[in-house]
Amino acid sequence: MSGFTGLALAFPLIAMVGLFLIFPIIKLVQLAMGPPRGAGNFLSFFDLTVNLTVLRVTFVDSAIVAVISVALGGVIAWVMSSTTRPFVRMSLIATIFIPFWMGSVVKLYAFTVLLERLGVVNRLLLDLHLINAPLDLIYNQPAVIVGMVYQLLPYSVLPLFVVFRSIDTDLLKAAEGLGASRARAVRSIVLPLGLPGILASLTIVYVVGLGFFLTPVLLGGATSPFSASFMYDDIFQYFDFTSAAVSAVVLLVGALLVLVIASRLVGREQLRKVLG
Amino acid sequence: MSVGVQTRNRIFRLSGGAICVLVAVFMAIPAVTVAVLSFAGGTNLVFPPTSWGFTQYHAVFTNGVWIPAIYESLKIGIPVSVLAVAVGVPAALALQRSRLALSGVLRLFGVAPLVVPAVAYAVAMYGFLAEIGIIGSYWGLVFADCMLVLPFVVIVIESSLSRIPRDLELVAMTLGASRRRAIFGITFRLLLPAIAASFLLCFVSNFDEAVFVNFLSGPGVTTLPKAVFNSLRTGLDPSITAVATILMILSTAVVAGAWALRSKNTSV
Numbered sequence: 001m002s003g004f005t006g007l008a009l010a011f012p013l014i015a016m017v018g019l020f021l022i023f024p025i026i027k028l029v030q031l032a033m034g035p036p037r038g039a040g041n042f043l044s045f046f047d048l049t050v051n052l053t054v055l056r057v058t059f060v061d062s063a064i065v066a067v068i069s070v071a072l073g074g075v076i077a078w079v080m081s082s083t084t085r086p087f088v089r090m091s092l093i094a095t096i097f098i099p100f101w102m103g104s105v106v107k108l109y110a111f112t113v114l115l116e117r118l119g120v121v122n123r124l125l126l127d128l129h130l131i132n133a134p135l136d137l138i139y140n141q142p143a144v145i146v147g148m149v150y151q152l153l154p155y156s157v158l159p160l161f162v163v164f165r166s167i168d169t170d171l172l173k174a175a176e177g178l179g180a181s182r183a184r185a186v187r188s189i190v191l192p193l194g195l196p197g198i199l200a201s202l203t204i205v206y207v208v209g210l211g212f213f214l215t216p217v218l219l220g221g222a223t224s225p226f227s228a229s230f231m232y233d234d235i236f237q238y239f240d241f242t243s244a245a246v247s248a249v250v251l252l253v254g255a256l257l258v259l260v261i262a263s264r265l266v267g268r269e270q271l272r273k274v275l276g
Numbered sequence: 277m278s279v280g281v282q283t284r285n286r287i288f289r290l291s292g293g294a295i296c297v298l299v300a301v302f303m304a305i306p307a308v309t310v311a312v313l314s315f316a317g318g319t320n321l322v323f324p325p326t327s328w329g330f331t332q333y334h335a336v337f338t339n340g341v342w343i344p345a346i347y348e349s350l351k352i353g354i355p356v357s358v359l360a361v362a363v364g365v366p367a368a369l370a371l372q373r374s375r376l377a378l379s380g381v382l383r384l385f386g387v388a389p390l391v392v393p394a395v396a397y398a399v400a401m402y403g404f405l406a407e408i409g410i411i412g413s414y415w416g417l418v419f420a421d422c423m424l425v426l427p428f429v430v431i432v433i434e435s436s437l438s439r440i441p442r443d444l445e446l447v448a449m450t451l452g453a454s455r456r457r458a459i460f461g462i463t464f465r466l467l468l469p470a471i472a473a474s475f476l477l478c479f480v481s482n483f484d485e486a487v488f489v490n491f492l493s494g495p496g497v498t499t500l501p502k503a504v505f506n507s508l509r510t511g512l513d514p515s516i517t518a519v520a521t522i523l524m525i526l527s528t529a530v531v532a533g534a535w536a537l538r539s540k541n542t543s544v
Contacts, residue, residue: 002374003374003377005370006373007370009369009370009374010371012362012363012366013364013366013382013386013426014385016363017385017388020401020419020420020422021385021389021423023404024397024400024401024403025400027403027404028400028403031403072295072299075292075296075299079293095299095303096303098303098304098307099303100531101307101528102310103504103520104486104501105504105505106516106519106523106524109504109520110306110309110310110520111306112508113313113512114306114309116512119321120309120323124323153299180281182288183285183288186288207391207393208390208391208393211393211394211395212394212395213394213487213490228395235399235402235491241406244402248396248400251393251395251396255392255393272383275387275391275431
């Protein structure tokens with residue numbers, strides 16, 4: 001096919017992305033810099049301590065989530081790729097996929113049922129006399145982190161599994177033959193060779209986590225200090241779209257920075273591989 | 277050496293195994309809890325249930341919330357998936373089979389919606405749809421949702437195309453077929469299972485979409501995830517457990533079907 005036919009075939013996609021992704025984001029930046037104060041809207045935004053707290057919580061908690069997801073996901077991916085028993089691999093894949101089967105809101109419903117004040121976990125602990133009064137397990141930041149890890153684990157396990165499988169196992173055998181323990185061999189062979197893939201997974205999990213809306217709103221409760229909750233309330237409670245647009249632009253710029261730094265570190269191809 | 281390599285290797289393996297078991301239990305608990313509770317007799321969410329029955333399943337079909345919501349989800353999901361396939365398949369074809377100058381940029385376009393933080397994208401889309409006056413409308417939501425599933429089509433179709441040898445088209449053309457005939461008669465036909473698979477993936481993914489629908493649809497459009505979201509904000513409706521269990525079984529079946537279709541294509 002000639003480049004021209006190719007362009008014609010790709011045109012609908014280009015048009016859709018232009019109209020429904022690029023244009024809305026340009027519009028968003030415009031509105032964020034519109035009335036009342038123009039670019040000063042951002043100054044007003046950063047002047048409020050509550051906004052700074054929200055930003056810190058959003059970026060730090062998403063980072064915690066990404067690190068936990070990649071650390072746990074890495075162990076699982078490693079066991080999946082190094083095990084000789086197909087049964088172990090299959091059951092791990094099956095359990096890792098559970099969040100995909102459950103539905104985005106239903107997962108959070110399940111967590112609510114489990115973690116509520118008189119939910120399953122608290123009742124169990126009370127019945128076992130491990131606690132005297134119900135614990136506050138939900139509507140706080142740890143609940144949001146647990147819920148996000150639950151949903152993001154598949155995003156870290158699958159690409160890391162591919163990364164680990166591509167590492168030549170003979171290198172490990174050679175290291176062990178030379179007297180290294182398993183842990184040492186993994187540390188000095190798998191980690192360095194898998195590093196680009198690990199960083200790429202970390203980045204993708206982080207950026208996806210930054211955009212989470214349902215989990216902070218439903219597990220974080222009415223007063224959760226996550227920017228997703230704030231944006232939603234700005235639009236639908238205070239009818240202040242400019243304020244929501246400013247938060248959204250800050251979040252986008254943060255995510256973009258992370259992506260740019262990551263693609264400098266590990267290359268764009270590596271990042272795309274993690275997505276596919 | 278204080279501890280032998282053998283012992284250390286055993287500790288290493290055991291701790292890896294222990295983490296896997298703990299994570300597997302963590303992953304399974306929410307699903308198992310919901311599935312077990314769906315067979316609870318009463319309306320109290322007590323675990324383990326004190327009585328058993330199909331009360332929740334009965335409620336799903338009679339309380340007038342869930343069936344219209346499922347219908348609404350279908351009404352959005354089918355056009356979204358059709359549109360995504362119609363836009364994504366030609367683009368993937370162009371990426372794989374043409375000398376397109378800007379293929380790198382196009383490839384980036386194809387996956388971009390996946391890496392834009394969803395909530396910021398939703399706010400941007402809200403501003404845009406409000407500006408052109410179709411916020412809260414059916415088609416506004418369809419086009420917006422389509423953006424979220426387009427990457428799946430591009431990724432699935434591109435990887436399937438890369439496994440269909442180009443030579444087959446050349447052979448057809450040597451045997452006298454026109455280029456168009458070669459593409460539609462050979463490549464496109466071999467691609468059909470992958471197209472069906474990507475359609476199913478889009479549909480399942482959109483059936484579960486709850487962020488855009490919350491921001492972009494008015495009170496009139498209540499898809500299934502939005503109905504669950506609304507009911508979760510006001511309290512814990514036990515019939516959700518039955519809805520969830522039915523959905524888990526259905527989505528497993530559909531995704532398994534999509535995988536089967538995809539692997540059918542790879543055996544070519």
